[in-house]
Amino acid sequence: xxxxxxxxANYVPxxxxxxxxxxxxxxxxxxxxxxxxxxxxxxxxxxxALAVLCGVYLASGAGLRRLVRAVRPVLPVLAxxxxxxxxxxxxxxxxxxxxxxxxxxxxxxxxxxxTPIQTLLDGVASLARPFRRLGADPERFALTIAIMxxxxxxxxxxxxxxxxxxxxxxxxxxxxxxxxxxFITTVAFARQTGDAxxxxxxxxxxxxx
Amino acid sequence: xxxxxxxxxxxxxxxxHLEPKTLLEPVTLSLSERRIGVIGANGSGKSTLLRxxxxxxxxxxxxxxxxxADSVRDVRAVRRRVGFVFxxxxxxxxxxxxxxxxxxSLRRSVRNPRERRALAExxxxxxxxxxxxxxxVYELSGGERQxxxxxxxxxxxxxxxxxxxxxxxxxxxxxxxxxxxxxxxEQQVILSTHDLELALDLDRVLVVDTGKIxxxxxxxxxxxxxxxxxxxxxxxxxxxxxxxxxx
Numbered sequence: 001x002x003x004x005x006x007x008x009a010n011y012v013p014x015x016x017x018x019x020x021x022x023x024x025x026x027x028x029x030x031x032x033x034x035x036x037x038x039x040x041x042x043x044x045x046x047x048x049a050l051a052v053l054c055g056v057y058l059a060s061g062a063g064l065r066r067l068v069r070a071v072r073p074v075l076p077v078l079a080x081x082x083x084x085x086x087x088x089x090x091x092x093x094x095x096x097x098x099x100x101x102x103x104x105x106x107x108x109x110x111x112x113x114x115t116p117i118q119t120l121l122d123g124v125a126s127l128a129r130p131f132r133r134l135g136a137d138p139e140r141f142a143l144t145i146a147i148m149x150x151x152x153x154x155x156x157x158x159x160x161x162x163x164x165x166x167x168x169x170x171x172x173x174x175x176x177x178x179x180x181x182x183f184i185t186t187v188a189f190a191r192q193t194g195d196a197x198x199x200x201x202x203x204x205x206x207x208x209x
Numbered sequence: 210x211x212x213x214x215x216x217x218x219x220x221x222x223x224x225x226h227l228e229p230k231t232l233l234e235p236v237t238l239s240l241s242e243r244r245i246g247v248i249g250a251n252g253s254g255k256s257t258l259l260r261x262x263x264x265x266x267x268x269x270x271x272x273x274x275x276x277x278a279d280s281v282r283d284v285r286a287v288r289r290r291v292g293f294v295f296x297x298x299x300x301x302x303x304x305x306x307x308x309x310x311x312x313x314s315l316r317r318s319v320r321n322p323r324e325r326r327a328l329a330e331x332x333x334x335x336x337x338x339x340x341x342x343x344x345x346v347y348e349l350s351g352g353e354r355q356x357x358x359x360x361x362x363x364x365x366x367x368x369x370x371x372x373x374x375x376x377x378x379x380x381x382x383x384x385x386x387x388x389x390x391x392x393x394x395e396q397q398v399i400l401s402t403h404d405l406e407l408a409l410d411l412d413r414v415l416v417v418d419t420g421k422i423x424x425x426x427x428x429x430x431x432x433x434x435x436x437x438x439x440x441x442x443x444x445x446x447x448x449x450x451x452x453x454x455x456x
């Protein structure tokens with residue numbers, strides 16, 4: 001398996017003021033940006049919000065390059081979306097929609113770039129704690145999210161590997177030669193992960209003491 | 210502190226066959242030496258034997274007990290005592306970086322995030338990995354990855370360490386590093402390997418062939434037995450339970 005170039009969890013260690021913002025406030029910021037994207041009606045306001053968030057991101061010391069890398073994957077989608085909305089609703093509306101989505105992406109990147117995964121998991125676990133009465137296990141909940149985050153790059157990497165080997169055999173136009181091996185690799189990976197978790201005693205039901 | 214197998218056997222049902230396939234014939238063993246090796250051909254049952262030791266594979270008949278705890282009824286206690294390292298460290302590292310993976314190991318036992326962090330750093334620095342703690346596990350070399358996996362397993366302080374072919378994916382330099390690290394551990398170590406030099410360092414070596422333990426004794430004699438086995442019979446017999454006449 002090749003080294004998967006990108007991992008979604010892209011924490012950048014640091015001690016900037018942005019790093020020191022408490023986790024709940026960062027959660028709230030992401031939530032607020034998500035809500036605001038429905039409420040902001042003027043593209044100029046969205047542009048200012050985006051500029052401010054980019055400023056916050058850069059203040060964390062994570063650097064312009066990482067910011068570009070965080071935003072790049074959504075750009076093609078945004079381009080298509082923007083063009084379509086321009087045609088349907090005109091320039092200002094299209095700009096507003098695209099800018100609002102970018103605001104959400106940058107806000108989420110601020111959260112992941114300045115929060116270590118363990119802290120994020122602790123946050124998720126404590127969010128799930130009130131549901132404990134209903135039988136929820138907060139630690140398991142957090143672990144599930146961690147495994148999900150880790151598995152996405154693996155599957156992307158598996159796809160890249162399979163595509164290369166299909167190309168080597170001249171099968172790149174055959175969708176079955178692409179989809180089936182990725183599917184099988186993914187199932188094998190899931191079983192392997194299950195074994196590894198079981199061997200380390202992770203995901204066991206919580207001791208009730 | 211020892212592992213006792215009492216007529217433990219592993220059989221699995223195979224599609225299209227009435228008889229279950231035997232992966233491991235009943236074995237009775239008492240494993241108490243500090244350094245134990247398991248050698249044998251691919252598919253001979255080494256991994257099955259090792260996986261039984263921490264409850265990853267349950268015996269179909271017989272029992273496996275680790276200092277009194279049954280590997281089926283008391284599987285959590287067994288897994289706390291027996292740490293398991295897989296051949297491919299990427300299969301067992303769940304988190305993107307070494308630090309995070311070691312902290313994940315500690316989540317259950319250490320609730321306070323600050324203590325957990327300190328303990329994770331102490332574990333990583335014990336293996337000389339602190340400088341690599343925040344690098345993606347995908348960016349590490351094979352040997353470094355194997356050491357990170359080892360650190361994540363040893364962070365919770367098991368009494369016994371089981372390693373399934375730990376040196377198979379490593380180059381010579383990394384193999385030496387692993388060998389030195391294992392030699393310095395206070396834990397009881399049980400490992401399977403194709404690396405006969407590594408096997409020669411051990412106190413006791415088991416030779417597994419087609420699901421049976423065919424030799425059990427001192428390292429040099431066991432390696433000798435295995436060499437003879439491979440040269441005398443280069444084409445192994447099909448394992449028991451599989452009918453060679455059937456497709």
